[in-house]
Amino acid sequence: MNDPYRLPEHFETARFRLRRVNVDDAQSIFDSYATDADVTRYLSWTPHHSVTDTVTFLEFAALEWDQGKGFPLVAFDLQKPAEILGMFYPQLSGHRVSYGYVLRSSAWGKGCASEVMHWLVDHALSHPSIYRAEAFCDVENPASARVMEKAGMEREGILRRYFTHPNISESPRDCIIYSKVR
Secondary structure: OOOOOOOHHHHHEOOOOEEOHHHHHHHHHHHHHHHHOOOOOOOOEEEEEEEHHHHHHHHHHHHHHOOOOOOEEEEEEEEEEEEEEEEEEEEEEOOEEEEEEEEEEHHHHOHHHHHHHHHHHHHHOOOOOOOOEEEEEOOOOHHHHHHEEEEEEEEEEHHHHHHHHOOOOOEEEEEEEEEEEE
16 A cells, blocks of 8 residues: 655746745745735635734644645745745645645746746655646636646636635635646
């Protein structure tokens, strides 16, 4: 039997360093992106009102890592190692890994999400028990769709009324699903 899929607690891509997130990151995350309405527009959560909101989320994230269900990682530019750029959050569900991510607005358009997602997708599909890497985005979020394409994922279609983005609407919205399979 194969060992269950897990991510390393820290690794590097060509330009970025990633490591397991911890509760000590709360203030940095709060200051860099968790309160930004533009950054959280297409996410499942509303901007944080206090660092306590961020701590609560990070406690949950730590539990997911310990249980092997999710692997939240904070990302740093190798040239600016003290500045959190954002978070990548692979979640394991049987034979597939689903991805979510968020970047501070100053990191947008610089290739971080594409480079890291490419590494994460390749890593997952190299494991013998993982057959599918997937992610989705709101139909009105073409930048995120492009990230998934650059990461090697293919568009599968539209998931109608699939996901609620509370910063846009209280009703579920259409989303585009992307995947890479082996």
